[in-house]
Amino acid sequence: DTAVSQTPKYLVTQMGNDKSIKCEQNLGHDTMYWYKQDSKKFLKIMFSYNNKELIINETVPNRFSPKSPDKAHLNLHINSLELGDSAVYFCASSQDGAGVMGQFFGPGTRLTVL
Amino acid sequence: AQKITQTQPGMFVQEKEAVTLDCTYDTSDPSYGLFWYKQPSSGEMIFLIYQGSYDQQNATEGRYSLNFQKARKSANLVISASQLGDSAMYFCAMREPRGSASKIIFGSGTRLSIRP
Numbered sequence: 001d002t003a004v005s006q007t008p009k010y011l012v013t014q015m016g017n018d019k020s021i022k023c024e025q026n027l028g029h030d031t032m033y034w035y036k037q038d039s040k041k042f043l044k045i046m047f048s049y050n051n052k053e054l055i056i057n058e059t060v061p062n063r064f065s066p067k068s069p070d071k072a073h074l075n076l077h078i079n080s081l082e083l084g085d086s087a088v089y090f091c092a093s094s095q096d097g098a099g100v101m102g103q104f105f106g107p108g109t110r111l112t113v114l
Numbered sequence: 115a116q117k118i119t120q121t122q123p124g125m126f127v128q129e130k131e132a133v134t135l136d137c138t139y140d141t142s143d144p145s146y147g148l149f150w151y152k153q154p155s156s157g158e159m160i161f162l163i164y165q166g167s168y169d170q171q172n173a174t175e176g177r178y179s180l181n182f183q184k185a186r187k188s189a190n191l192v193i194s195a196s197q198l199g200d201s202a203m204y205f206c207a208m209r210e211p212r213g214s215a216s217k218i219i220f221g222s223g224t225r226l227s228i229r230p
Contacts, residue, residue, distance in 0.1 A: 040222075041153075041203060041222070041223050042220070042222060042223075043159075043205065043220040044219075044220070045217045045218065045219070048217060056217050058217075088157065090159060092159070102149055102161035102164050103149075103161065103218060104161060105151075105158060105159035105160075105161075106158075107157065107158050108157050108158065108159075110157075
């Protein structure tokens with residue numbers, strides 16, 4: 001059973017397009033996250049949702065909009081894609097908002113903007 | 115501002131030897147948590163171990179242990195009896211409290227390569 005799943009695994013698209021990445025967790029966790037990992041492997045949090053409510057919103061361009069239809073899903077929509085958006089995007093979940101027991105990550109979505 | 119520092123960009127270790135991956139952190143908050151994650155070449159992030167700032171004992175999980183030295187603000191990961199499958203990127207991370215929520219900030223990672 002996949003704990004945290006993301007689709008698609010790979011996404012290649014042109015500059016200016018709009019795309020979405022979906023994330024689902026079946027762990028019953030209350031909190032979900034989006035991270036961006038750049039080409040130098042640096043991992044940075046973008047958003048965090050607790051029970052469908054946005055609780056962390058880092059300095060991310062408005063072109064990025066997360067949506068949580070229920071606490072098991074957290075999708076990421078990106079408008080007007082730019083070259084600099086190329087990265088691996090990870091979804092994660094944790095049992096609580098503090099992430100005390102660690103965060104469980106999805107397999108990542110490799111986004112390439114041409 | 116909180117930050118995490120991993121000073122070893124890469125390490126080579128002989129199989130079956132123990133290895134220590136360094137991590138130092140900086141925070142003024144008394145309540146925090148420290149994590150280690152492993153990222154193999156396949157790309158997934160695997161949670162390894164957690165240490166709370168108020169925990170009296172060092173965390174251990176199988177071959178992994180966290181050498182927590184609070185006064186020195188260090189949280190080194192020790193892997194005993196290294197195996198070829200331990201070759202991966204390792205990230206140290208710290209939970210930063212923010213009201214009722216927290217975020218986790220990551221270090222820049224250490225690439226560990228195990229030699230047969």
